[in-house]
Amino acid sequence: MMKRRQVVKQLLAGRKNLLVVAGLGSTAWDITAAGDHDLSFPLWGAMGQAAMIGLGLALAQPRRRVLVITGDGEMLMGLGSLATIGVQKPDNLTVVVIDNERYGETGMQQTHTAAGVDLAAAALGCGFRFAEIISSPSGVRSLASLIHKSPGPNFAQVKVAAEKIPLVLPPREGTLLKARFRRALLGAKADLA
Amino acid sequence: MWPEEIHRELKAAGIRIVGYVPDAGHKRLIELCHGDKAMRAVVLSTEEEGIGLAAGAWLGGERSVLLMQSSGVGNVINVLGMVKECRFPLVTLVTMRGQEGEFNPWQVPMGQATRGVLEAMGTVVQAPKDEKDIAPTVNAALRLAYNSYASVAVLIPQRIIGIKSFQDQTSR
Numbered sequence: 214m215m216k217r218r219q220v221v222k223q224l225l226a227g228r229k230n231l232l233v234v235a236g237l238g239s240t241a242w243d244i245t246a247a248g249d250h251d252l253s254f255p256l257w258g259a260m261g262q263a264a265m266i267g268l269g270l271a272l273a274q275p276r277r278r279v280l281v282i283t284g285d286g287e288m289l290m291g292l293g294s295l296a297t298i299g300v301q302k303p304d305n306l307t308v309v310v311i312d313n314e315r316y317g318e319t320g321m322q323q324t325h326t327a328a329g330v331d332l333a334a335a336a337l338g339c340g341f342r343f344a345e346i347i348s349s350p351s352g353v354r355s356l357a358s359l360i361h362k363s364p365g366p367n368f369a370q371v372k373v374a375a376e377k378i379p380l381v382l383p384p385r386e387g388t389l390l391k392a393r394f395r396r397a398l399l400g401a402k403a404d405l406a
Numbered sequence: 407m408w409p410e411e412i413h414r415e416l417k418a419a420g421i422r423i424v425g426y427v428p429d430a431g432h433k434r435l436i437e438l439c440h441g442d443k444a445m446r447a448v449v450l451s452t453e454e455e456g457i458g459l460a461a462g463a464w465l466g467g468e469r470s471v472l473l474m475q476s477s478g479v480g481n482v483i484n485v486l487g488m489v490k491e492c493r494f495p496l497v498t499l500v501t502m503r504g505q506e507g508e509f510n511p512w513q514v515p516m517g518q519a520t521r522g523v524l525e526a527m528g529t530v531v532q533a534p535k536d537e538k539d540i541a542p543t544v545n546a547a548l549r550l551a552y553n554s555y556a557s558v559a560v561l562i563p564q565r566i567i568g569i570k571s572f573q574d575q576t577s578r
Binding site: 254260267273274 | 422423446448449450451452454455456457458459460461462463464465466467468470484485487488491492493494552
C-alpha cells in the first residue's frame with residue numbers, strides 16, 4: 214500500500230502557483246508535512262466543505278489551478294458537493310481524496326469506502342471530466358501532472374495505507390490562514406478590499 | 407418590486423457569485439441572477455455548501471451572496487463556526503417560513519428558531535420592517551459584511567413574501 218505522506222508530497226512537489234485547500238484532520242497534516250505554504254488553506258473544522266471551498270476559489274480565480282486534498286471521511290460528509298461541482302464544471306479544479314478507509318482522528322473507525330463505496334464512480338456520475346481510483350505509484354505520477362494541465366473538474370481517490378503517523382500541524386488561527394492566503398494570492402490590495 | 411431592488415444592490419456592491427438553494431420566495435431574484443452575465447449563480451444541493459462556496463470565493467478575491475429559506479439556516483450551523491473563526495465576510499438573504507400565516511406546521515420550529523440560531527453562531531441578524539425597507543437593509547448588510555468582515559443575515563418576513571397555501575406556492 215502507498216504511504217499518504219509520500220503521495221501528498223509528490224502531488225505538491227511542483228506546486229508553484231497552485232492554490233491548495235486541505236480537509237480537516239490527516240490531509241491538513243499531510244500538506245503541512247510537505248511544506249507549509251501561504252497558498253495553502255488547511256481546514257481545522259467545517260467538515261464536508263473542503264471541495265466547496267475549492268469550487269469557490271476555482272470560480273473566483275479561473276486562471277489559476279486549484280487542488281483540494283481531503284480525506285475519505287471528509288468527502289463522504291459533503292458528497293452533494295460533487296454534484297454541485299459537476300454542474301458548474303470548473304476546468305481548473307482537481308479534488309483528490311486520500312483514502313485510507315478510516316476516520317483517522319477519532320480512533321481509525323472504518324468509513325464507507327472500507328465497505329467498497331466508490332467515490333470516483335460517484336464523481337464520474339456527477340459530471341466530473343476525469344475520475345479514477347488510483348492505487349499505484351505510476352497512477353500518482355500521472356495525477357501529479359494532471360493537476361496542472363488537464364481540463365477539469367478532475368477527481369482522484371488515492372488508496373493509501375491506514376497508518377498512525379505523527380501529526381504535523383499547520384497554524385491554527387483562522388484569520389491568519391485566511392489573511393496570508395489572500396495576501397499571497399492578491400497582493401497588498403487584499404488587505405484593503 | 408423587492409427582488410429587482412435586491413438584484414440592483416447586489417450588482418452595485420460588486421457581487422459576482424450567488425449561491426442558492428431554491429425557494430419560492432427567492433424565485434424572481436434567482437432568475438435575475440441567472441440572467442445577469444456579470445454574476446455566476448450556483449445551485450447547491452444543501453445550504454451548507456454555500457458557506458464553503460462563499461469562503462472559497464473570498465479567498466480568491468470575489469464577493470458573493472447566499473440565498474436560502476429559513477429551514478436552510480439549520481443546515482449551516484457548524485460551518486458558521488469557520489466563518490466566525492476566520493472572519494469571512496458573509497451575506498445571507500433568508501426568506502422566512504414558519505413565521506406569519508404558515509400553513510405547514512413542519513416549517514414552524516426552524517422558522518421560529520432562525521434568528522436565535524444565527525445569533526448564537528455570531529451572525530448579525532437584520533429584519534426589514536416592510537417591503538420598502540428590504541433594499542436599504544440589504545444595502546446596509548452588504549456594507550457591514552464587506553467593510554467590517556462580518557457575517558450578516560437579512561430575514562425577509564413571510565408577511566412580505568405572502569405565500570399562504572400549497573396551491574399558492576406551486577402556482578408561482
